[in-house]
Amino acid sequence: xxxxxxxxxxxxxxxxxxxxxxxxxxxxxxxxxxxxxxxxxxxxxxxxxxxxxxxxxxxxxxxxxxxxxxxxxxxxxxxxxxxxxxxxxxxxxxxxxxxxxxxxxxxxxxxxxxxxxxxxxxxxxxxxxxxxxxxxxxxxxxxxxxxxxxxxxxxxxxxxxxxxxxxxxxxxxxxxxxxxxxxxxxxxxxxxxxxxxxxxxxxx
Numbered sequence: 001x002x003x004x005x006x007x008x009x010x011x012x013x014x015x016x017x018x019x020x021x022x023x024x025x026x027x028x029x030x031x032x033x034x035x036x037x038x039x040x041x042x043x044x045x046x047x048x049x050x051x052x053x054x055x056x057x058x059x060x061x062x063x064x065x066x067x068x069x070x071x072x073x074x075x076x077x078x079x080x081x082x083x084x085x086x087x088x089x090x091x092x093x094x095x096x097x098x099x100x101x102x103x104x105x106x107x108x109x110x111x112x113x114x115x116x117x118x119x120x121x122x123x124x125x126x127x128x129x130x131x132x133x134x135x136x137x138x139x140x141x142x143x144x145x146x147x148x149x150x151x152x153x154x155x156x157x158x159x160x161x162x163x164x165x166x167x168x169x170x171x172x173x174x175x176x177x178x179x180x181x182x183x184x185x186x187x188x189x190x191x192x193x194x195x196x197x198x199x200x201x202x203x204x
Contacts, residue, residue: 026080027119033077041068041080045119045136049082049155053166053201059092062194064114064168064201065102072109082140084114088194095192098145114153116140126154128169128198142170142193149191164203170194 026039026046033039041047046068055062066084085098098113109115118139123131125139135156142153154169172191 021078026117027121035076036078038071038078039080039117041070041117046080046082046117046138048136048157049138049166052204054204055168055199055201059089061087061089062199062201063087063099065099066114067102069109074110079117081109081115081117082138083109083112084140086113086142086193088192096144096146113143113145114140115143116153126152126169126171128154128156128167130167131156144191144193146192147189149189149193151191151193158200160200160202166201166203168199168201169197170199171196 021036021038022034023038023040023042024034025042027043029039050066050068052063052065064084064086066082068080069083070080071078072081085100085102087097087099088095101107101113116139120137120139121135122133131137138155140153140155142151144150149172151170151172154171156167156169158165158167170193172193172195
C-alpha cells in the first residue's frame with residue numbers, strides 16, 4: 001500500500017510540474033516569453049552549429065567555438081541556447097581572444113562573447129548572398145569585450161569543397177555615443193571584433 005501511495009504521488013508531482021513548465025519548441029518562441037516555460041530545441045537545430053570553426057585569409061583569421069547549453073533559466077523561463085567565445089587576428093596581430101574563458105562555468109551565458117538562440121527559416125533578416133528561404137539560420141550576439149561594440153552574427157550551414165562550413169555574416173550594431181555639446185568630441189574607437197562582412201568558417 002505504501003508503495004502505491006509513493007507511485008501515485010510521483011505521478012501527480014510529474015503532472016503538476018509539466019503543467020507549470022510547458023515545453024515549447026524553440027522555433028515557435030515568438031516575441032513574448034511564457035513564465036517558467038521551457039523553450040526546447042526539440043529538432044536539435046542548435047546541435048548542428050556546435051563545434052570549432054575557423055576562417056582564414058592570409059594573416060587574418062577568425063576562430064569561434066560554439067557550445068549548446070540546455071534548460072538555462074534566464075530569470076523568466078528556461079531555454080536552450082548557444083554560447084561561445086572567439087579569437088580574431090587581423091594582419092598577423094591578435095586583436096581579441098576570449099577563448100580561454102570558455103570553460104569558466106561561473107560566467108553567465110549572457111555575459112559571453114557569443115550567445116543566442118534565434119532560429120530563422122527565411123531570408124528577410126540580414127541574408128547572405130546565397131541565402132535560401134527554408135534553410136535554418138542562427139542569429140547570435142557577438143560582443144566586443146574590449147570596446148563598446150556588439151554585433152549580430154548570422155550563421156548559415158554550408159558544405160564547401162566537401163567540408164562542413166558556416167557562412168557567417170557579421171553586422172556591427174552597437175557603438176559609442178558622442179556628446180553633441182562637445183566642440184571637439186573624441187573619435188569613436190574602431191571595433192576589435194570582426195567588422196561588417198561575410199566569412200566562411202570551416203569546421204575543425
